[in-house]
Amino acid sequence: MRRDKYGAEQDSDCYPGTDVLINLLDLRDPEDLEDAERYLSAIAASALEFVPPPYSLESLRQIHCALFSKIYSWAGKLRTAAISKGSTRFCSPEFIEPESRKEFSKMAAARWFEDYSRDQLIKAVAEAYGTLNVAHPFREGNGRTQRILFEWIIVNAGFSINWDGVNSEEWVAANIQSYLGDDGHLANIFGRCIGQPIREDDKYSL
Secondary structure, three states: OOOOOOOOOOOOOEOOOOOOEOOOOOOOOHHHHHHHHHHHHHHHHHHOOOOOOOOOHHHHHHHHHHHHOOOOOOOOOOOOOOOEEOOEEOOOHHHHHHHHHHHHHHHHHOHHHOOOOHHHHHHHHHHHHHHHHHHOOOOOOHHHHHHHHHHHHHHHOOEEEOOOOOOHHHHHHHHHHHHOOOOHHHHHHHHHHEEEEOOHHHHHHO
8 A cells, every 4th residue: 555645645746656756866666765855955955055034935945946956846846736744734835825924024023033032032933933834835845944944043043053863753743733733842842952152153154
């Protein structure tokens, strides 16, 4: 029985009879594709340089394109298919742009959390991350794309960030709880990952 990553029936983004996304490497095995995604996106991520605000949905698109352009022809393009994962139903395609714009406007009004204490920052980024995760702009690769953007937000706010020690099961569970209205689990993760204040010059050496 084929696995069903997004709880959807066969769609045109996948190879016939599977839920494996059509990819530039023509990998048909889901594990092989996952390994290639992880490897190539990690190399691409290491080449990305810090970008200061303002940020927007376009920022996410540029990051996604940089991470996945060697894997998917639609890298950087907003999804057009409705998707869900388990009981989590992500934003309908027609609402991705307005909902994302609303959250980015909220962060801009907060001056990208630049004057926030560490405790204030943890709470704010947990809430913002959870909201944008529900938008889920891309067919695949949302988590990796969004984490890079939030690294920039956190560094711009004057703090270090390190994701080491956060496993995928814990991350997924925290995002599910956020979807259900509880950002506490995401805040707990950000509380462990956000470090101490950094010097101004260090912002640009990532």
